[in-house]
Amino acid sequence: MIFTDEEYLLDGKKILLRSAKEDLTEAQVLVDYLKTVSGETDFLLAYPDEINYTAEGELGFIKDMNESDEKMLILAFVDDEYAGNCSFAQIGSCRRSSHRVDIGIAIFLKYAGFGLGRLMLERMIAKIKEAGFEQVELTVIEGNERAYHLYESLGFKECGKIPDANKYDDGTYRDDIHMVLKL
Numbered sequence: 390m391i392f393t394d395e396e397y398l399l400d401g402k403k404i405l406l407r408s409a410k411e412d413l414t415e416a417q418v419l420v421d422y423l424k425t426v427s428g429e430t431d432f433l434l435a436y437p438d439e440i441n442y443t444a445e446g447e448l449g450f451i452k453d454m455n456e457s458d459e460k461m462l463i464l465a466f467v468d469d470e471y472a473g474n475c476s477f478a479q480i481g482s483c484r485r486s487s488h489r490v491d492i493g494i495a496i497f498l499k500y501a502g503f504g505l506g507r508l509m510l511e512r513m514i515a516k517i518k519e520a521g522f523e524q525v526e527l528t529v530i531e532g533n534e535r536a537y538h539l540y541e542s543l544g545f546k547e548c549g550k551i552p553d554a555n556k557y558d559d560g561t562y563r564d565d566i567h568m569v570l571k572l
């Protein structure tokens with residue numbers, strides 16, 4: 390799905406939310422971003438050395454997100470600089486799970502903490518609702534207090550944990566916490 394451009398002023402900064410452009414330059418920006426944000430936090434799926442996407446592959450991902458009726462990718466720009474993205478996708482392809490979507494979000498560390506994540510999620514949840522989905526699901530890694538607080542304040546409820554779902558290179562473990570928002 391395409392997200393039509395929206396502009397906001399947040400904390401004195403100009404915010405642009407839009408879909409990704411279908412070109413290799415934008416695709417490369419997204420690959421570079423994934424490598425950087427994965428190294429800035431312990432709370433994403435992979436280590437930076439595991440991000441092996443190519444711009445060509447990422448371009449396919451952008452096209453899929455833009456063209457599918459069950460998915461959406463929203464990019465955020467702060468004062469014209471790329472700051473991060475959020476996305477949703479329908480869970481599975483069968484009728485019984487077709488009312489559910491899962492979501493993901495990551496913002497560069499330098500743009501965290503001034504309300505951008507809240508704005509992006511509020512706008513994306515509104516689009517999910519408009520599209521007729523009934524519940525939004527996500528996974529947050531134990532200890533990600535900022536994300537957990539944000540999700541809870543948007544109405545998400547914790548509904549279960551996978552103990553020790555994440556094993557880090559230093560041998561420590563963290564649980565996955567599942568959360569759901571009924572629309």
Ligand SMILES: CC(C)(COP(=O)(O)OP(=O)(O)OC[C@H]1O[C@@H](n2cnc3c(N)ncnc32)[C@H](O)[C@@H]1OP(=O)(O)O)[C@@H](O)C(=O)NCCC(=O)NCCS
Nearest residue numbers: 432494495496501502503504505506507529534535536538
């Ligand atoms: C998690 C993330 C999306 C949040 O976006 P953000 O723009 O930084 O968050 P916001 O500024 O919109 O809101 C953060 C909220 O958490 C609160 N917060 C910040 N640090 C906190 C902490 N240590 N404990 C509890 N709450 C905290 C803030 O006060 C704010 O709440 P409020 O609006 O009620 O005051 C972003 O920081 C990010 O991308 N982090 C790295 C990747 C990541 O963790 N992704 C999520 C994976 S599940």
